[in-house]
Amino acid sequence: QLQLQESGPGLVKPSEPLSLSCTVSGGSIASSTSYWGWIRQPPGKGLTWIGTIHYTGSNFNNASLQSRLTISVDTSKNQFSLTLTSVTAADTAVYFCVRANYYITYGQPTYGLDVWGQGTTVTVSS
Amino acid sequence: EIVLTQSPGTLSLSPGERATLSCRTSQTTDFNYVAWYQQKPGQAPRLLIYGASSRATGVPDRFSGSGSGTDFTLTISRLEPEDFAVYYCQHFSSSSWTFGQGTKVEIE
Numbered sequence: 001q002l003q004l005q006e007s008g009p010g011l012v013k014p015s016e017p018l019s020l021s022c023t024v025s026g027g028s029i030a031s032s033t034s035y036w037g038w039i040r041q042p043p044g045k046g047l048t049w050i051g052t053i054h055y056t057g058s059n060f061n062n063a064s065l066q067s068r069l070t071i072s073v074d075t076s077k078n079q080f081s082l083t084l085t086s087v088t089a090a091d092t093a094v095y096f097c098v099r100a101n102y103y104i105t106y107g108q109p110t111y112g113l114d115v116w117g118q119g120t121t122v123t124v125s126s
Numbered sequence: 127e128i129v130l131t132q133s134p135g136t137l138s139l140s141p142g143e144r145a146t147l148s149c150r151t152s153q154t155t156d157f158n159y160v161a162w163y164q165q166k167p168g169q170a171p172r173l174l175i176y177g178a179s180s181r182a183t184g185v186p187d188r189f190s191g192s193g194s195g196t197d198f199t200l201t202i203s204r205l206e207p208e209d210f211a212v213y214y215c216q217h218f219s220s221s222s223w224t225f226g227q228g229t230k231v232e233i234e
Contacts, residue, residue, distance in 0.1 A: 037223065039225075047163075103176055
């Protein structure tokens with residue numbers, strides 16, 4: 001059974017970088033049909049997509065975070081990572097890593113975020 | 127970029143009642159790229175529906191999804207106590223993923 005586990009510091013100072021990793025267990029990150037992503041949820045608010053990566057390194061990010069965001073993949077460690085620079089209090093959130101699984105419905109491809117990490121709380125504060 | 131608008135913001139119902147949740151997209155979208163999730167307090171979201179109408183593994187058949195174009199619906203035929211939660215719709219494209227703002231289903 002595939003599982004995801006986020007890791008990283010729970011407290012980051014303003015203006016410093018936030019770095020998180022997600023370790024994939026029970027399966028390989030090197031799946032041609034899966035994508036891997038980061039989602040965050042500020043306290044009491046909804047879900048916001050951060051960015052997505054394929055094991056080949058192909059990725060796409062939320063345009064509003066693009067200038068501060070790097071998402072990378074390390075197939076040797078079965079991990080993918082997020083770095084967000086110049087953080088502010090607005091980046092305080094629970095950060096989830098996810099797998100986008102590939103399905104076929106009515107003969108057409110689609111995706112669903114079927115595996116989620118438990119989430120890690122990151123607080124930006126001095 | 128596509129925007130997803132969910133309504134209502136909060137739905138107050140009793141166990142056994144039918145819940146109808148709406149998700150409207152700002153542009154016509156292929157129904158295949160709409161998914162629904164359930165989130166309970168302190169937990170990660172759970173995939174309920176993908177491709178607008180296909181139930182994920184282990185999801186009870188009281189949950190159903192439908193829709194096309196710009197209007198999508200999640201229906202819970204008879205609410206069970208464990209169904210009171212927040213529900214999110216999501217859209218996938220080749221360059222972005224987008225979530226609606228969520229609908230809270232609460233006990234009346």
